Amino acid sequence: MHDDFDRCYRAVQSKDARFDGWFVTAVLTTGIYCRPSCPVRPPLAQNLRFYPTAAAAQKAGFRACKRCRPDASPGSPEWNVRGDVVARAMRLIADGAVDRCGVTGLAAQLGYTTRQLERLLQAEVGANPLALARAQRTQTARVLIETTDLPFSDVAFAAGFSSIRQFNDTVRSVCALTPTALRRRARARSRDEAVGPDALSLRLPVRAPFAYEGVFGHLAAGAVPGVEEVRDGAYRRTLRLPSGSGVVALTPHPDHVRCRLVVDDFRDLAAAIARCRRLLDLDADPAAIIDALGTDPHLGPLVAKAPGQRIPRTVDEQELAVRVVLGQQVSIKAARTHAGRLAETHGTPFTDTGGGLTRVFPSVDQLAGLDPTTLAMPATRRRTLSTLIAAMADGDVDLSAGADWNRARTRLAALPGVGPWTTELIAMRGLGDPDAFPVTDLGVRIAAEAVGLPAAADTLLTRSARWRPWRAYVTQHLWTALDHAVNEWPPRTNRQEK
Structure with missing residues (x-):
């Protein structure tokens, strides 16, 4: 976008925060670079240069504006x-x-x-x-x-x-x-921001609108005992990081998410923040999604009801893949139970001074020696889980942040017991593909029928072509049409899980 001078200049003149992260504005006369939404009066057009990233502006010799702090803006969608x-x-x-x-x-x-x-x-x-x-x-x-201090x-x-x-x-x-x-x-x-040497409290910026009930409700409904919990209005979970472990508490607000982090090794801070942003899909572009889906006669009312939906993603793609297989053809409650047992038996013990978390979800290496006969599930699903774990451990299936989405889909689909639902859910919540579409998901089909869309998977898949490349967000909007715990934040206690 930074190559389109006129479009960038219009965004700067209107101080449009939707473009924060898409590009930065560098001012030749001051040597400063800013967000598009910087409140300072924009200079003359001939004195501006636009760069795609803060790094590019810094390399060109510009320094960050002290007022709008462009180095803290949301990442580019x-x-x-x-x-x-x-x-x-x-x-x-x-x-x-x-x-x-x-x-x-x-x-x-x-x-x-x-x-x-x-x-x-x-x-x-x-x-x-x-x-x-x-x-x-x-x-x-x-x-x-x-x-911090x-x-x-x-x-x-x-x-x-x-x-x-x-x-x-x-x-x-x-x-x-x-x-x-x-x-x-x-x-x-602000003197209330510093929280001591062992913890970090910060705001994770987000593009408005932000319908956080959907993403936080989904994470809460599927929370694995010992690994995740909801406490004092925050979603909390343990983290496995490159140099150690940690715990994060995330509290939603309309324009940001309050993040409180404790990590074993501060070298993991950047990775932890990036994974929290990824978990909540905070770098999505809600304006583009609303524009694309809001005019659809069937989806329009859902989009208008809760614009700014985010995809409930993950802090660990391999963990997500394991949990998706555990959740094949069972309720959310049963999937939580299976995952909780796995974490209790194979996960790393964790001491949580601020809550009730007890385990870090096991890594693929920790699960490599898993005896599938100890799992209370059908033999076919046990075989699928063991095959998936082995494929991820060997590197045959790469689900990392830098994974090739098409190759990952192909490798997943080749595993026994991994069908379209499993593949697309992993692509959607693990890889972050915005066009992933688990069309065979029961909730998607029920919600589709409820809003006047075809419920048959083949017909719905054909109909979905007009929603590309945002079909993952169509899925999230359809889920919001259901009377289900995944749509409730804060969650209701003692509710029967479906």
Whole structure:
């Protein structure tokens, strides 16, 4: 979008927050870059340049605006809509892949050479992987500086900087303030944000409208005992992270989500934040979805009733795949029971000082030695689960943030017992494909019939062609038509689960 000067300039003139994250605005006369929605009066058109990412603007020598803080804006929805290599790379970089395995490791994971990947990213987003990772490290450092009392040496290490000097120089260059001045300004704005050295409290920005009842209700209805819970108006769950474990509490608001994080290792902070955003689908573009689906005569009333639906996703794609197989042809309550037993037997014990969480959901490696005869389910489903676990452990099925969606679908469909419902649900909630469509889902078919759409799977699939590429959001809107616990937030207690 940044190449369309007139469209970008109109967005800046209208201060349209819907475009935050799509591009940044750089001002030649001040050397500052801003969000499109920055409240400062826009300068003359000839003094503006538009860049696709904050990293590209920083590489060109611009620093972040102190007022609108463009480095804290929501991520571009483009990277979640697309399945090409650039989008896959951006998702992996957001998950911390460069800091964990370097640019060479990132390129290898995508199946490209380092030079090929750098050329592709430079051409499309205006920055190479190192510059993109540097921008992310700066954002992580800023969050820690402003919302914790951690010593700056710990902040630098947690954000991924190799030295204190590099940390200080980068923060000064990007933010035009020293770390000390940033912390002082943050304390002056709000003294209730700092929560101590062992916890982090921050706002996850979201594009409005935000119909959070659907995504939070779905997560609450399927919460695995010991791994997830609802407490004090927040959805809480344990996290398995690259360098340790953690726990997050997420509380929804109309324009943001309050996130309280505790992690074993602060190096995992960027990955934890990225996974929480992914879990709640916070980088979706509700305006585009509403425009595409709101005019449909059958879906229009559902969209108007609760615009801004998000897909209930996951913090761990492999965990989600296991849970989908456990939920084949059973109720939500039964699926929770199966998953809870699996977590209790094979998961990592966890001590939760702020609630009742007791386990981190087991990794594929922990499940590799699973005896399927111990599972109280049909033999065919036990075989499907064992085959899936083995395929993910061997790398035959890749469901990571950088996975190729089409290849993942093909590999999943080749496994015994994995049919269209399982494949599409994993594609929708695990991979984040916005066009995934579990057309055989019973709830989808019941809701479709209730709003006047065909209930037969083949006919509904044909009808769905006009909704592409947003069929995953059609699924979510159809689910909202049901009288079901997945649509309730906060959840009703002692309700019979369906």
